[in-house]
Amino acid sequence: MDSIERFLPDAAATDRLGSALARRLAPGSVVYLQGHLGVGKTSLARGFLRGLGVTGPVKSPTYTLIESYPVGDEQWVHHLDLYRLAGPEELEWIGLRDLLTDRGTLLIEWPERGAGQIPAADLTVVLSLEDEGRRVVLSGDLTEFLEDIES
Numbered sequence: 001m002d003s004i005e006r007f008l009p010d011a012a013a014t015d016r017l018g019s020a021l022a023r024r025l026a027p028g029s030v031v032y033l034q035g036h037l038g039v040g041k042t043s044l045a046r047g048f049l050r051g052l053g054v055t056g057p058v059k060s061p062t063y064t065l066i067e068s069y070p071v072g073d074e075q076w077v078h079h080l081d082l083y084r085l086a087g088p089e090e091l092e093w094i095g096l097r098d099l100l101t102d103r104g105t106l107l108i109e110w111p112e113r114g115a116g117q118i119p120a121a122d123l124t125v126v127l128s129l130e131d132e133g134r135r136v137v138l139s140g141d142l143t144e145f146l147e148d149i150e151s
């Protein structure tokens, strides 16, 4: 398991990192987005979706738990926020099982709240506050990302 740490000085840097990850990550990957409230998880998810050509509004799935986006040829990205997950049955209501079979990429904020019920991460992104910006630690099998991420 590799890990890379970087400083993201402003929101635009978070956005760019999200886009860079999206361009490199295989469809169907599972990404955990971790870190305290308001640290930039949704910002990174928005950058990720922009990187895949999503131009419409990207809103936080805070209350809906999930927002799904068609990207490219019969591909989906499902953006989940499990902060308000009340219990395992809610994952059934949102159709988690179907999400796992349509080869959709999963971006999951607050994966801790779904522990034991959601698939393991291919990539974990942990954000934290640092000065006016954010520190980010990426972990997973990063071999194919290194080039983009270092640049």
Ligand SMILES: Nc1ncnc2c1ncn2[C@@H]1O[C@H](COP(=O)(O)OP(=O)(O)OP(=O)(O)O)[C@@H](O)[C@H]1O
Pocket (backbone or CB within 6 Å): 008, 009, 010, 011, 012, 013, 014, 035, 036, 037, 038, 039, 040, 041, 042, 043, 044, 060, 081, 109, 132, 133, 134
């Ligand atoms: N690298 C950065 N430096 C400074 N500000 C940033 C950076 N990245 C994102 N932000 C800002 O931090 C705020 C984070 O909001 P965001 O909704 O993305 O957080 P979140 O982690 O998804 O929160 P929640 O846990 O409530 O879902 C936004 O105002 C965004 O512009």
Ligand SMILES: [Mg+2]
Pocket (backbone or CB within 6 Å): 041, 042, 043, 060, 081, 109
């Ligand atoms: Mg969020």
